[in-house]
Amino acid sequence: MTEKKWSKYQKAIFENVATGTGHTVVKAVAGSGKTSSIVEAMKYIPGGLSTLFVAFNKGIAEELKKRAPRGVEVSTLHSYGLKTITRTLGRLRIDDRRSYTLIREMSLEVSSVIAKIEKSLKREPSVGLNYDLQRDLVKAVSLAKGSLFIEESQIDEIIDSFDIESPKRSPVEGVTLLPEAMQTEFRQAFTKDVISILMRCADTSDGTIDFDDMIWLPVALDLRQAKFDRVFVDETQDLNPSQIEMTMRAVKANGRICAVGDPRQAIYGFRGADSAAVDNIVKRLEATVLPLSVCYRCCKKIVVKAKEVVPEIEFSPDAEDGLVLEADISELKSRSGAQPGDFVLSRTNAPLISLCMHFLKEGRPATIQGRDIGASLAAFVRKSAANTVSALCNYVEEWRDVESKRLAEKRRDTQAVEDRADCILALADGARTVADVISRIESLFEDKNDTNRIVLSSTHKAKGMERERVWMLADTYRRRPSDEETCLYYVAVTRAQKILILVYGKQ
Numbered sequence: 001m002t003e004k005k006w007s008k009y010q011k012a013i014f015e016n017v018a019t020g021t022g023h024t025v026v027k028a029v030a031g032s033g034k035t036s037s038i039v040e041a042m043k044y045i046p047g048g049l050s051t052l053f054v055a056f057n058k059g060i061a062e063e064l065k066k067r068a069p070r071g072v073e074v075s076t077l078h079s080y081g082l083k084t085i086t087r088t089l090g091r092l093r094i095d096d097r098r099s100y101t102l103i104r105e106m107s108l109e110v111s112s113v114i115a116k117i118e119k120s121l122k123r124e125p126s127v128g129l130n131y132d133l134q135r136d137l138v139k140a141v142s143l144a145k146g147s148l149f150i151e152e153s154q155i156d157e158i159i160d161s162f163d164i165e166s167p168k169r170s171p172v173e174g175v176t177l178l179p180e181a182m183q184t185e186f187r188q189a190f191t192k193d194v195i196s197i198l199m200r201c202a203d204t205s206d207g208t209i210d211f212d213d214m215i216w217l218p219v220a221l222d223l224r225q226a227k228f229d230r231v232f233v234d235e236t237q238d239l240n241p242s243q244i245e246m247t248m249r250a251v252k253a254n255g256r257i258c259a260v261g262d263p264r265q266a267i268y269g270f271r272g273a274d275s276a277a278v279d280n281i282v283k284r285l286e287a288t289v290l291p292l293s294v295c296y297r298c299c300k301k302i303v304v305k306a307k308e309v310v311p312e313i314e315f316s317p318d319a320e321d322g323l324v325l326e327a328d329i330s331e332l333k334s335r336s337g338a339q340p341g342d343f344v345l346s347r348t349n350a351p352l353i354s355l356c357m358h359f360l361k362e363g364r365p366a367t368i369q370g371r372d373i374g375a376s377l378a379a380f381v382r383k384s385a386a387n388t389v390s391a392l393c394n395y396v397e398e399w400r401d402v403e404s405k406r407l408a409e410k411r412r413d414t415q416a417v418e419d420r421a422d423c424i425l426a427l428a429d430g431a432r433t434v435a436d437v438i439s440r441i442e443s444l445f446e447d448k449n450d451t452n453r454i455v456l457s458s459t460h461k462a463k464g465m466e467r468e469r470v471w472m473l474a475d476t477y478r479r480r481p482s483d484e485e486t487c488l489y490y491v492a493v494t495r496a497q498k499i500l501i502l503v504y505g506k507q
Helices: 008-019 034-044 058-067 077-089 098-105 109-120 131-147 152-161 180-201 213-220 241-248 277-285 300-306 329-333 350-361 371-384 389-409 415-428 434-444 483-493
Strands: 024-028 051-055 072-076 228-233 251-261 288-292 323-328 343-346 366-369 454-458 467-473 496-504
Touching (some): 008 288, 024 277, 034 058, 034 251, 051 058, 072 077, 077 213, 098 131, 131 180, 213 241, 329 496, 350 434
16 A cells, blocks of 8 residues: 655644644645544644544544544534533433524514504414514524624624524515614514523523534533643634634643634635634634645646635645636537536526526536525515515515615625525526426525536535536626635635636626
8 A cells, every 4th residue: 555645734734743832723725635634643642642633514523533543532513512511511402493492482572573563554463473583583593602692783793794584574474664663673672582592592491402502502601621632623714703612612721722724715604604713713822823735636727726816725746737718608508518517606696596497498407506595595485475476576676675775884795685686586587476486496406416417506505525627607706805705716716626617708
């Protein structure tokens, strides 16, 4: 068996683990073999030290348990948090629907506001909260836990930053928009209820916790965590503030943390991740920073393209040349264009819809990544209560105008609003009924990494995956100057292993 050749960057990490002092942050580029490098580095830990390896998800944790050196505890943060809770609070039942249960048991302010609106309309009072409103309350509570937020102003920011719909629209069926004063009152009630639910979640006397509580409760209740001499954490750029805080508390006073991440792949801010996590950890720990700069995934010409935004990325000495091409949108759509096994990537979801429908009409198997996106769009359509496609389009246009204006006045990003409106309008194009629109949504959006179909995906959904050939809708990227847009462009480029095709032309 040929011995693996480690790069100079990897060897520097191994030496740091063996003889270094203080904390370390490894800034890794896309496709640089981060996980393999950490697994190898753990072999250099001095004997007799306790070590924790924090994996990003359960699947990765199970795989790493087979590869990590003996004596290293491999765990997800959720599993580690659950052990902390069990050790200090006793064994509690895990109930993924816990927040929904608490909402049904509580007397919420949104219920009072809804009753007030219904009374003004001379309607019979509603019985309980509708599912969409319950879901949005649960989503806001989840994000507040991950962000360690508890103030009303922070919850208000969550509503806009994470595209939570209920506080922005009428909570009463058949009423599209409320008077501004009444809408403000309902939004304020929503934020107060989120805080009330958080307080109830912190009380475990009901004998249950949910998935978010595994991370949040150890920090929120300042529970005593098991501590280790060495803590290794992967995918640092994807951690939210609560996960980061738990990681910081996992190391002994004289121990060392080695955090590995790619700041240029920090694209999950919309999900609650700390977009500046890597640099914030460097500052907080006064850490030594080491590079991991060789990309083993992409061919040379693709790496050269990625260098436009990440100058430090290098191609492997053994890399093939590869191809970076340009094409018109018509070439992508042609029979000789996208083929099963290819990726078609876009910054936003809306351009993917008509493309996917085009491929399916031609008999080419295709799907759009994101079952959760489809579910959200379908819920929005149902919430509109529109009886015709024309009424639905009018509702969407009115909603987009009102929301974009309100967000712009607060100097908050309107991208999510624009993309959602464009998605629904694209889905409605040519549909005969609202039911047809919902049927289209349900048939287009899935979550399968399928090499037997053309997989169309936003960059967010494609992260962590790769394909030999990637078609990238270039016009959808970097349409506004920001670090996030640059990160999304970089992640998209580095999904391609051998061929990257930049597609131009309006779609």
